[in-house]
Amino acid sequence: MIEPNPAWEVLDSSKLSDYLTCPRKFFYTHVLGWRPDTSAHDLYFGECWHIAREYMLLNGYEDISGAYSAFISKYREMFDVETDDLYRPKDPVAVAMAIRQFADEKPRDLIDNEVLFTEISGTVPIDFKGRRLHYRMDSVLRRKEDGKIFSWDHKSTKRFSTTWSNQFFLSIQNGTYTHCLYCLHPINQVLGIEFCGTCFEYLKRGSKARDAGYHITLQRVPAFKTPDQMNAWLWTVNNLYDDVTRDFDRLSNCTEDDAVLMAFQMNPESCGKYWGCIFHDFCISWPNPLQRAAEPPLGFREEFWDPRNMKTTNKMDLEWKGGE
Numbered sequence: 001m002i003e004p005n006p007a008w009e010v011l012d013s014s015k016l017s018d019y020l021t022c023p024r025k026f027f028y029t030h031v032l033g034w035r036p037d038t039s040a041h042d043l044y045f046g047e048c049w050h051i052a053r054e055y056m057l058l059n060g061y062e063d064i065s066g067a068y069s070a071f072i073s074k075y076r077e078m079f080d081v082e083t084d085d086l087y088r089p090k091d092p093v094a095v096a097m098a099i100r101q102f103a104d105e106k107p108r109d110l111i112d113n114e115v116l117f118t119e120i121s122g123t124v125p126i127d128f129k130g131r132r133l134h135y136r137m138d139s140v141l142r143r144k145e146d147g148k149i150f151s152w153d154h155k156s157t158k159r160f161s162t163t164w165s166n167q168f169f170l171s172i173q174n175g176t177y178t179h180c181l182y183c184l185h186p187i188n189q190v191l192g193i194e195f196c197g198t199c200f201e202y203l204k205r206g207s208k209a210r211d212a213g214y215h216i217t218l219q220r221v222p223a224f225k226t227p228d229q230m231n232a233w234l235w236t237v238n239n240l241y242d243d244v245t246r247d248f249d250r251l252s253n254c255t256e257d258d259a260v261l262m263a264f265q266m267n268p269e270s271c272g273k274y275w276g277c278i279f280h281d282f283c284i285s286w287p288n289p290l291q292r293a294a295e296p297p298l299g300f301r302e303e304f305w306d307p308r309n310m311k312t313t314n315k316m317d318l319e320w321k322g323g324e
Contacts, residue, residue, distance in 0.1 A: 007304040012136075021267065022267035024261075027251075031251070034297075036299065041079070045090045049198070052067045052068070058115065058118060061106065089200040089202035090158070097216050112143065112145065117140040118139050120140065122134070126179075135176050135307075137151055143191070148190070150224075153193055155195055169223045172236070172240075174192075175225065176237070183318035192225050197220070199218075202215070250263035254288075
């Protein structure tokens with residue numbers, strides 16, 4: 001039997017997205033808590049970039065040194081200067097350039113918009129029977145022109161593409177954050193979520209189009225949803241909630257003596273996505289991974305994702321709010 005973990009009871013956009021990708025991957029990642037025993041630089045870099053962006057929203061884009069200090073003080077807790085070349089272009093030099101680029105390209109961000117909240121986390125209801133999703137939002141803003149409410153969600157990437165921008169329109173995350181705005185403000189006042197990407201690139205060789213060196217590109221994707229689209233999102237997340245709950249019920253009746261694990265099924269169509277699944281070899285070799293679940297295999301550690309442990313500026317457990 002697997003020892004239950006309190007994080008099993010917590011669902012958020014990230015966990016539901018992992019379940020959609022592959023229930024068996026969800027099992028390895030969120031039921032067993034297996035993660036690669038390496039430093040997750042992209043994830044940690046993104047966290048530090050969020051700290052810099054929050055500083056900018058609260059203190060203005062002109063305070064470039066202050067935003068950089070907010071980033072570097074957190075970043076150096078995990079990665080020292082000797083590692084900077086390893087992780088180029090997501091490194092402190094590029095961050096300093098990106099902060100300055102915001103000041104140069106987006107000078108009206110805080111003139112045209114009022115920042116209401118930054119870094120908010122908590123829970124939000126998805127039905128009237130007590131089901132709640134955990135969330136973490138980067139910001140809530142009001143557009144001064146018409147009073148419309150929206151959120152900027154900060155993203156960092158190494159490449160922009162149509163695939164990158166298209167992923168946000170139907171994402172569980174987008175719907176969750178829009179739902180949070182619906183619970184904070186009347187629906188007719190809500191615009192929705194705008195995903196703000198910062199692309200960090202480094203070219204070893206230049207060309208006629210671009211010189212060698214660092215390149216920072218800012219791109220925003222307004223992925224606003226209508227109330228009808230939000231109804232579709234609400235049905236989707238409740239159906240997913242049902243599926244996850246059902247798999248946990250099935251798991252409670254599974255043992256290591258079973259020939260196969262009849263819970264959290266494999267999704268073979270996802271094995272090759274995102275440069276391949278880290279659990280691919282396990283799925284090939286282990287019809288019933290409960291027989292190997294006593295401890296993480298070589299190269300993995302046990303670490304459970306629990307959004308309740310995240311440090312944020314504001315904590316808010318939201319409730320339903322009327323629309324008109």
